[in-house]
Amino acid sequence: MTHYDDAIRNMLHESDGASFDKSRSVNQDLTFIFAEKYFAENNLPFSYSNKRTLNLVDADGYYTNAALLLSEQCEHGIKCAVYEGTGKTKFKARKEFYGSILKQMDDVYEYLSLNNNLNSVFDGLKRVDHPDYPAYALREALLNAVVHRDYDYSGSTLISIFDNRIEFVSLGGLVKGITIEDIMGGISQTRNPLVANVFFRLELIESYGTGIQRIMESYEGCLHTPVFRPAPASFVVTLPKMVNGVMLAGDGDFSKEELILRMIAAKGAITRTEAEMLLGTTKNPTIIFLNRLLRDRKIIKIGSARAVKYMLPK
Numbered sequence: 395m396t397h398y399d400d401a402i403r404n405m406l407h408e409s410d411g412a413s414f415d416k417s418r419s420v421n422q423d424l425t426f427i428f429a430e431k432y433f434a435e436n437n438l439p440f441s442y443s444n445k446r447t448l449n450l451v452d453a454d455g456y457y458t459n460a461a462l463l464l465s466e467q468c469e470h471g472i473k474c475a476v477y478e479g480t481g482k483t484k485f486k487a488r489k490e491f492y493g494s495i496l497k498q499m500d501d502v503y504e505y506l507s508l509n510n511n512l513n514s515v516f517d518g519l520k521r522v523d524h525p526d527y528p529a530y531a532l533r534e535a536l537l538n539a540v541v542h543r544d545y546d547y548s549g550s551t552l553i554s555i556f557d558n559r560i561e562f563v564s565l566g567g568l569v570k571g572i573t574i575e576d577i578m579g580g581i582s583q584t585r586n587p588l589v590a591n592v593f594f595r596l597e598l599i600e601s602y603g604t605g606i607q608r609i610m611e612s613y614e615g616c617l618h619t620p621v622f623r624p625a626p627a628s629f630v631v632t633l634p635k636m637v638n639g640v641m642l643a644g645d646g647d648f649s650k651e652e653l654i655l656r657m658i659a660a661k662g663a664i665t666r667t668e669a670e671m672l673l674g675t676t677k678n679p680t681i682i683f684l685n686r687l688l689r690d691r692k693i694i695k696i697g698s699a700r701a702v703k704y705m706l707p708k
Contacts, residue, residue, distance in 0.1 A: 414545045415460035415588040416449065424457055424465040428497040436596050448595070449588050460588035463495045463545065470545055472498050474505055476555045490550070495589070499540050499598075502553065506532050509555050526635045527560060528612035531620065534605045535631045537598060539564040541590050547627070558671055562631040568624045577606055578622070609633075617653070617672065635671070650675075650683045655692060655706070663696070663705040 426440065433440040445451045450461035462468060476487040489505060491498045510525045510532065539551045544566020552563040568574065569583045584590040593599045606622065609631070613619045618634035650673055657672050658664055664672075670680045684704060687693040693704045 413586060413588075415458060415463065415586040417459050418452060419457045419459050419462040421462060421467055422457055424461055424467050426461075426465055426494070428466065428494040429464045432494075432496045432596070438595060448592055450592075458588065459545065460586070460592065463589060464592065466493050468492070468494055468498075469548065470495070470543075471550045472502050472539075472553060473550045474502060474553045474555065476509060478557070480556050480558050482554070495540050496596075499536060503533060503536055506536065506553070506555075506560070524636065527633050528636070531609045531612040531633050532560070534609045534612075535560075535562045535620075535633060537593070538562070538605050538631065541593055541599065542566075542585055542629075544585060544627075558635045560633045560635075562633075564629050564631075565627065567626050567629060574622060574624055578610075580607055618674065651687055651692075654683060654687060654704075658693060658704060658706055663703040665703055669704070 430440045438444075442451070445461065448460070450458055450464065452458055457465075463470070471490055471492040473490050474488065475482075475485060478484040478486050491501050491505075506527075507529070510527050510529070536553075539553075539562045543551055543564035547565040549565050551565065552561075554561045554563070566585060568577070569585050572581065572583050590599065599605065609620050613634075613636075616634075616636055620634065621630075621632040623630040623632070653672060654664070654669055657668070661668075666677070666680055666684065669684060670677065673680060673683070675683075684693070687704075688695060691707065694707050695702055695704055697703050
């Protein structure tokens with residue numbers, strides 16, 4: 395679909411006021427193999443009358459765009475890319491997902507889970523495994539991107555996985571009249587009410603307006619928290635990587651040196667790069683903090699060159 399097609403759709407949308415998912419689908423030759431299976435697994439009927447109840451079929455018996463999004467003929471997709479480092483200069487892997495948005499959601503979540511590495515720390519003699527990202531935050535960010543994106547745009551939802559964060563970029567800014575302060579406070583005005591209702595019936599979303607609050611709650615006690623950036627034609631959710639799963643308060647109660655000491659105590663030993671990620675600083679300031687701790691004999695340095703690590707003195 396071209397930019398010209400997008401402009402026509404936007405003009406029609408502004409003139410009739412109907413949401414994309416309520417409008418009649420141009421394509422009426424739809425199949426629902428995955429959706430039927432998904433509904434059956436959740437003990438919900440997917441008969442013609444049920445489609446009418448969910449407004450997947452309009453009053454004249456035609457499929458709506460909500461039905462199109464649930465069908466195998468859905469034209470919108472999700473593109474995932476894994477990058478080396480913290481920038482976009484080098485790809486490690488990339489994958490595209492199409493089909494019913496229910497299938498896209500399942501497949502993308504599985505892909506994200508495969509890239510959500512487990513890290514181990516020791517609490518006494520007990521090993522505790524922590525993922526790089528809270529599973530709940532990944533789930534809610536993905537659901538937000540699928541349910542609330544603007545399907546009037548033909549482009550794909552983009553998910554970028556970096557060494558220190560995951561970014562979800564969905565097309566369409568905030569719904570008119572809603573601010574970032576509103577959604578942070580739990581106020582929600584869904585762009586796709588029919589899609590949201592289907593996801594609610596399938597118990598994929600518990601209630602409207604709680605997703606972003608739940609993402610924030612899953613990072614409670616962490617040094618770095620998720621960032622939400624609305625723009626005129628996009629909405630970006632950035633989930634920071636939890637530094638080796640260490641849950642550290644970021645409210646200013648701890649100095650940089652104290653944060654380093656707490657991380658070493660939790661992990662046993664750290665590298666300078668890990669300290670940089672923890673503090674959110676670059677190489678030179680991090681070296682200054684580490685040198686202060688070395689000078690005060692609060693930590694020791696082991697190894698040499700790139701193998702240098704810092705640990706607590708015995």
